[in-house]
Amino acid sequence: MARxxxxxxxxxFDGVLRRWDPAVAAGVERRYGLSEGVLTEIAMQWGRLQPVLTGQVNHADWMTSVAEALAGPAGSPDRARAAVEEWQRYRGEVDAEVLAFIRAARAGGIRVGLATNATDLLDADLAALDLTGELDVVVSSYRLGVNKPAKEYFQAACEAVATPPARVLFVDDEDWSVRGARAAGLSAHRWTGPGDLRYLRAALAY
Known part of the structure; x- marks a missing residue:
């Protein structure tokens, strides 16, 4: 039966509406004599990441833990803190094509929500990237206390856009998140880049 x-x-947000230039982190790592990829590797360790995504600790505490883990490879706690601070000054870039797609969808009567695993810096990041007001709702794991791909997260996200799951299309660049959305009853598309926009426009038919 057709949906x-x-x-x-x-x-x-990250990987779809917001892009990260890997050259920024790589440049910091070179300047501080760190191995390539170590900043992201340490920060994304699930035991360190999950608490900040669910509001158990804040972004500053998360970065402190990253600096502490980095202190040995960096040669000293001060160098580790300096490396993390420089890395964190970069807050990513907006994908202009995705933003144009969101604007067109909203103009066509589609309710659009940002559904993201995020820290307490989300509102500040949205403001810094001039995205405040570009979405109907923002659904943050930090505020909910539960992260994607949990079913409870997607239930809350559908409630936020006041739409039943069967009428919601979810777009994410992570397979595990897409699978979680489908398990919760949403349509879901794994994002691979702006080439996907033609399909998404057709799926929404706004």
Whole structure:
């Protein structure tokens, strides 16, 4: 049986609406004599990351723990803190094509929400990237206390856009998140780049 056409869209932040230039972290690592990829590797260790995504600790505490773990490779706690601070000054870039797609969808009557695993810096990041007001709702794991791909996260996200799961299209660049959305009853598309926009426009038919 064919699914109902989606009338609401949920879009992931990192990897979809916001891009990260890997050259920035690589440059910091070179300047501080660190191995390539170590900043992200340490920060994304699930035992360190999950608490900040669910509001158990704040972003500053998370970065302190990253600096502490980095102190040995960096040669000293001061160098580790300096490396992390320089790395964190970069807050990513907006994908202009995705933003244009979101604006067109909203103009066409589609409710659009940002559905993201995030820290307490999310609002500041949205403001810094001039995205405040560009979405109908923002669904943050930090505020909910539960992260994607939990079913409870997607239930809350659908409630936020006031749309039943069967009428919601979710877009994310992570397979595990897409699978979680589908398990919760949403339509879901794994983002691979702006080439996907043609399909998404057709799926929404706004």
């Amino acid at each position: 109902e056409r989606a009338t609401a869209l949920l879009v992931d």
